[in-house]
Amino acid sequence: MSRPLLGKVCVVTGASRGIGKGIALQLGEAGATVYITGRTFTPNNTPVPGSLQETAKQVEERGGTCIPVKCDHTDDKQVEELFNKINKEQNGRLDLLVNNAYSAVQALFQGPTNKFWKLDPCFWDTVNTVGLRGHYVASVFAARMMVPAKQGLIINISSPGGLMYLFNVAYGAGKAGVDKMAHDCAQELRKHNVAAVSLHPGPVKTELINDMLSRARNDGRVDKTTKIFENGESTEYAGKGVVHLASDPNIMKKTGRILLVGDLASEYGFTDIDGNVPPHSRYLKDSLQLSGYTWLPMFIPRFITIPRWMMAAFLHKL
Secondary structure, three states, X not given: OOOOOOOOEEEEOOOOOHHHHHHHHHHHHOOOEEEEEEOOOOOOOOOOOOOHHHHHHHHHHOOOEEEEEEOOOOOHHHHHHHHHHHHHHXXXXXXXXXXXXXXXXXXXXXXXXXXXXXXXOOHHHHHHHHHHHHHHHHHHHHHHHHHHHOOEEEEEEOOHHHOOOOOOHHHHHHHHHHHHHHHHHHHHHHHHOEEEEEEXXXXXXXXXXXXXXXXXXXXXXXXXXXXXXXXXXXXXXXXXXXXXXXXXXXXXXXXXXXXXXXXXXXXXXXXXXXXOOOOOOOEHHHHHHHOOOOOHHHHOOOOOEOOHHHHHHHOOXX
């Protein structure tokens, strides 16, 4: 088995479940030492489902070394203590930070409305404290280790919501901020040989999404949204992309960019864990299907892609 990240030290925030867990598993499989954070930490260190200990156990079963650290990313002091711990235990080495921690998924799906003027202004904090602000704080402490070492990579897990309207105003503004933060961090880190990128997964079948899909099917509520997620990515698909980025000797050529997991799969030649290639918005065929067209995609080969400049123009990004 290839272990391209053997000896590398990585941090994945928010890794007790979802995309963060999937990324941690792939990093462990690649041989990395992975620090994972979250608030779901069992006092007796039992690896119960949904806990950091469960993720750590599964990472180590794949050949990685995993250190679970209870950390509330609304508390800057706890975040600082996390990086102090890594600095001490790894002799100042930190190769990768994946900013993934996010606590607003249920709030986004369970809210009575998505209209910003009908929501309490504190909804902004619910969506963007453990998210945009948390990513910034973790990046500050990670950069203090990476800059002196003249190497490192910071990956912000973001969303197409940073490029187009999705869910609500607070969500879109936060994701756009995450993308811009990666771009601007890259400008300041470039001369120190430290890269920063923003990574956009597609629709991902997280544990929460799978539960929602199951309830929707049982209730007979199958619509365009449920179909999109039914054919979505596993939580480890983005993790495969992260492994390739972390082991890419030319990563500085990508610094500052927004990267799509589907594009990375094409570039590096990997598939999802089931061997399939999930739908990708830059494939014209998949994009039409995701938009609700049924007959037209049948006549379009899957290899035809939409140029990045055309997508940017369509999404009104200058």
